[in-house]
Ligand code: SF4
């Protein structure tokens with residue numbers, strides 16, 4: 074492995090490593106705009122310039138790679154990089170001045186304020202002054218369909234968004250038009266971004282506030298938001314996301330890229346805008362027994378006295394919930410999995426699973442059998458199983474499976490449904506318990522690739538709404554004898 078020196082600190086890296094990435098491994102963050110680990114490097118912004126010993130001009134660290142070591146001296150120092158020289162500082166200040174020439178000073182009304190790379194780098198590397206005496210170029214903001222709004226005044230022409238639509242989502246809706254100071258990012262005539270199911274990612278990619286989300290625009294200042302690591306429940310990939318919340322309300326989902334996993338940089342719009350499902354509205358649901366509010370003692374007694382019990386766990390919940398739910402089954406063979414949703418594979422490069430059931434593997438590892446609900450129906454109809462406990466989320470079940478589950482619940486002498494919000498199926502059960510949704514609890518899943526992914530509690534659940542493990546603890550409790 075060749076050795077390089079960065080500010081006189083030696084480190085061994087694989088040949089072909091980008092100098093920018095090598096600097097990061099020793100804790101030196103190189104300012105950059107156009108570079109993105111999942112996109113082709115183009116070196117247009119010139120913000121990442123570094124000095125390399127022996128080279129007459131500064132070099133862009135996002136396109137300069139570490140050369141291989143000579144065969145006769147594999148540990149040789151092949152490159153010496155300097156990131157803190159006066160020449161580098163002068164170049165960064167100059168680039169910042171150019172980038173800000175036409176940029177409006179509208180941070181107080183810009184959605185990007187607080188997470189804007191122009192603000193950050195201007196503060197750290199800018200000169201704090203401008204020699205621009207001319208009138209700045211002006212555009213009106215434009216709608217790029219119903220999801221995205223572009224404010225071209227703020228654009229610094231890094232082309233990240235353009236490369237995303239060409240290289241990742243494939244629609245190529247965005248392009249760069251005109252030349253010189255008239256250069257602008259726009260859509261081809263008549264095209265909007267509405268047909269692009271991954272359009273929301275251009276907002277995350279834009280390092281300044283040029284591309285904004287209509288859904289989030291002018292809603293919240295980002296410094297009021299708290300970010301909690303979570304996962305998307307859309308598919309068995311369990312894409313990592315940030316839940317940005319404030320005042321016990323979720324305001325947006327964002328991708329949460331994992332180091333070395335390019336696939337985690339992007340999420341679909343369906344995943345992105347799913348946050349609204351987890352903000353509760355109306356009165357908190359309460360436990361029910363025979364269609365009326367019921368006490369835990371009465372529900373527990375009805376379940377414990379019913380006879381042999383089976384459980385049906387929908388694979389969209391976490392592993393802790395699955396583990397504790399399984400304890401309610403009279404035997405290990407009476408654990409059934411439900412969930413037959415599939416999702417279209419629209420990004421073949423990044424999406425490798427069409428399974429719409431998030432934690433199928435986690436449930437299977439805990440003894441749940443999927444695709445065997447007919448077997449349970451037979452057992453219930455023959456009277457071999459008297460009680461059925463269902464863990465359910467209506468959003469992830471097909472009409473066919475819902476009908477089958479309904480027959481199972483109706484045939485059982487006693488049925489208990491646990492849901493975040495009452496569904497038609499849940500109301501048909503003898504008893505019903507309100508459970509926390511994934512934003513209101515901490516748990517983990519095992520995704521399609523076998524990766525363990527944790528998610529953390531972001532919201533406080535309403536009073537009386539509890540996690541599955543908390544309910545199961547009460548349901549299996551031995552009643553106190555007088
Ligand atoms: S709109 Fe944003 S992402 Fe696109 S080129 Fe301009 S600054 Fe870059």
Ligand code: FES
Nearest residue numbers: 105116118119135
């Ligand atoms: S990040 Fe290297 S030139 Fe833009």
